[in-house]
Amino acid sequence: MAQELTPQAAGTVVRSKGETEPATLTFTPAVDIFEKGDTTVILADMPGVASDGVDVTLERRVLTLRGTVKPHAPEGYRRLSSEYREGDYLRVFTLSDEINQAKINAEFRNGVLRLELPHAAEAKPKKISVKAA
Amino acid sequence: MLQTNYFPWNYNDPFADMRRLQGAMNRLFDGGRSSERSGAYPSVNVWVGQDSVVMSAELPGLTDQDIELSVKDTMMSIRGTYPEPETGDDIRWHRRERPAGSFLRSIELPFRIDPDHIDARFENGVLTVEMQRPEDDKPKHIKIKSS
Known part of the structure; x- marks a missing residue:
């Protein structure tokens, strides 16, 4: 299963940068995580992100999900009401299972990232022989 | 004297449970960055x-x-x-945050x-x-x- 590195409630603002320029917000995407057989499946909501704006990295056991949003505001219009804000997405997990990196499947559709992380075949117990002095 | 309280919450307040439910509902709907104001x-x-x-x-x-x-x-x-959401006997859920x-x-x-x-x-x-x-x-x- 996946453990969150810095536990954060979904939807909270992680950070905002830029004091003078329009601030870019970073949100924690809402996720569903389940295990199906030998595969851990992670679904992350990143609305407003195009498929080329999604970045997934797995370094050792640290899985980083990142989404860069292309802010859109219709030109020549004035904002009447604003109930949600746009921003980038970032969430980091530590995986407790060894993942078969060659078989990771990532798919991005309708603003949802779907990651399939197949567990590596059970590592064979390594026998360490102890030499007698 | 030993008194058994049959109500885990304060039974002097008949609305306590209702309020607790409402609190839970509010938390449910107010958790995200969206719908923070109106629900x-x-x-x-x-x-x-x-x-x-x-x-x-x-x-x-x-x-x-x-x-x-x-x-x-x-x-x-x-x-x-x-x-x-996906269902099946072999599915073990760890997190469910998506709407x-x-x-x-x-x-x-x-x-x-x-x-x-x-x-x-x-x-x-x-x-x-x-x-x-x-x-x-x-x-x-x-x-x-x-x-």
Whole structure:
């Protein structure tokens, strides 16, 4: 299963940068995580992100999900009401299972990232022989 | 004397349980960055132009087939149902934060909408609807004659 590195409630603002320029917000995407057989499946909501704006990295056991949003505001219009804000997405997990990196499947559709992380075949117990002095 | 309290909460207050439920509901709906104020779902952004209005809403995981839009005069309604989460005997859930179920939201627009000139798009989980003001509803300029 996946453990969150810095536990954060979904939807909270992680950070905002830029004091003078329009601030870019970073949100924690809402996720569903389940295990199906030998595969851990992670679904992350990143609305407003195009498929080329999604970045997934797995370094050792640290899985980083990142989404860069292309802010859109219709030109020549004035904002009447604003109930949600746009921003980038970032969430980091530590995986407790060894993942078969060659078989990771990532798919991005309708603003949802779907990651399939197949567990590596059970590592064979390594026998360490102890030499007698 | 030993007294057994049959009610785990304070039974002097018959509404305590109700309030607890309400608190839980509020937490449920206020958790996200959206719907923080009203609890209405989905959250929408609205822009107005000269004679048109643009509405956008984030609905990740839906497809254009799952969303139903309707417009009547100045009222616009969005209805939708999220696809069922995956089921199976071999599924073990660890986290479930993404929205589920169905929703209906009606939005009052600043003017009447021409139902024949609506442009709705659904891209990357974001619904964007551009609506036009009907010709007969546009403000008329009145010439003032000087004597």
